[in-house]
Amino acid sequence: MTEVATPEHVEPILRLRGIGRRFGGLHAVRDVDLDVAHGERRAILGPNGAGKTTLFNVISGDFPPSAGTIEFQGDEITLLSPSARAKLGMGRTYQKSRLFLGLSVEDNLYLAVLGVKSGHLRPVKLRRDNELRERARDLARTVGLDGRERTLVGSLSHGEQRQLEVGMARAVNPTLMMLDEPASGLSRGERVALTELLLQLDPAITLILIEHDMDVALRVAERVTMMHDGRVIVEGTPDEIRANQTVHDLYLGRGNQSDG
Numbered sequence: 485m486t487e488v489a490t491p492e493h494v495e496p497i498l499r500l501r502g503i504g505r506r507f508g509g510l511h512a513v514r515d516v517d518l519d520v521a522h523g524e525r526r527a528i529l530g531p532n533g534a535g536k537t538t539l540f541n542v543i544s545g546d547f548p549p550s551a552g553t554i555e556f557q558g559d560e561i562t563l564l565s566p567s568a569r570a571k572l573g574m575g576r577t578y579q580k581s582r583l584f585l586g587l588s589v590e591d592n593l594y595l596a597v598l599g600v601k602s603g604h605l606r607p608v609k610l611r612r613d614n615e616l617r618e619r620a621r622d623l624a625r626t627v628g629l630d631g632r633e634r635t636l637v638g639s640l641s642h643g644e645q646r647q648l649e650v651g652m653a654r655a656v657n658p659t660l661m662m663l664d665e666p667a668s669g670l671s672r673g674e675r676v677a678l679t680e681l682l683l684q685l686d687p688a689i690t691l692i693l694i695e696h697d698m699d700v701a702l703r704v705a706e707r708v709t710m711m712h713d714g715r716v717i718v719e720g721t722p723d724e725i726r727a728n729q730t731v732h733d734l735y736l737g738r739g740n741q742s743d744g
Contacts, residue, residue: 495558497522497660498543498689505535505542512538513714520707521661525682526692527705531734535714536694537579540664543568543692557659569667570599575658576697577649579665585638586730590628592637593620596655596703619655627651628681643674647681654689661685663693665737667700678704698735702726710734 496519503516509704513535520526541547543554545566554562565626584592597616622634627647637645646666652660666682667675675697682704687693695701702708702722710718710731718728725731 487694496520497524497557498692498723500543500557501555503539503554504550505538506550511714513542513549516711516715516716519603519711520692521689522659522690523687524690525704525706526690527701528692528694528711529630529696529698529701529708529710529731530711534711536659536711537664538714539711540576540662540694541686544574544662550667555734567599571654573656573659574662575653575655575656575660576662577664577666579668581645581649582647583637583645583652586636588634589624590617590620590635591641592648593623593651593655596620597654600656604680623651623654624648626654628677644669645676646670646674646678648679650678660690660692663691663695664695665696667695667697675700693736 493686497513498518498520500516500518504511505513516539516645525674528539530536538547545561545564545568549562551563553560556569556572556574561572564572577711584595586593594617597619621633624630627650629644629647629651632644633642637648638655640648650661650666653663655718664680670678679700682691682700683694691704692699693704695704697729702725705722708718708722709716710725710728712734718725718730720728
């Protein structure tokens with residue numbers, strides 16, 4: 485007997501319509517339509533300057549769109565702040581690390597959890613802080629940093645810092661997690677470990693990642709969106725993307741530099 489989809493999962497978790505973003509006369513993103521289903525693993529690929537990170541910044545609220553609308557879990561969020569989106573269940577990482585290198589792994593995760601719960605530090609310790617600390621330790625275990633909770637973040641390897649960033653994105657209990665080039669700068673072994681971490685994510689979490697490492701992106705993703713010059717030019721499964729001549733031309737012709 486065919487299983488009937490529940491009503492909350494009929495509509496996509498994320499819907500973009502006509503999204504554009506200009507910086508003066510530069511159209512960094514233009515006319516982007518995108519539907520991402522609940523629980524989907526989606527990769528956004530493209531050469532340097534394709535507009536991938538700008539699109540992420542618009543989705544997360546770091547930049548307002550110049551045009552278009554964004555819906556998240558059926559509600560329009562086009563004008564909501566990044567913190568309001570996080571409280572709705574949208575978590576993300578950034579190309580450049582936003583970790584506190586002088587604090588421990590646990591402290592970084594605790595601050596991420598605290599920021600979602602209350603948004604500020606408190607001079608007086610409350611009973612709930614113990615629960616937040618336990619949540620931080622759980623997150624450390626979840627991303628493979630068990631036993632490293634007391635380690636200063638500045639002492640971690642680059643790969644471990646990327647794992648910590650994934651943990652901090654999970655602090656919001658996200659229904660949608662967005663990772664901006666999580667494999668950037670990692671060794672081959674670290675990329676393998678990160679890929680396994682992403683494959684083991686709770687299937688209820690929707691994942692969108694920007695990634696220049698095609699091996700990581702196409703192994704993790706179920707659907708791929710290819711961007712070029714701010715536009716979506718190709719969408720398909722990993723197999724379809726591997727076989728697409730346009731994708732080969734863009735990557736061979738433009739290289740695999742980081743997107744600005």
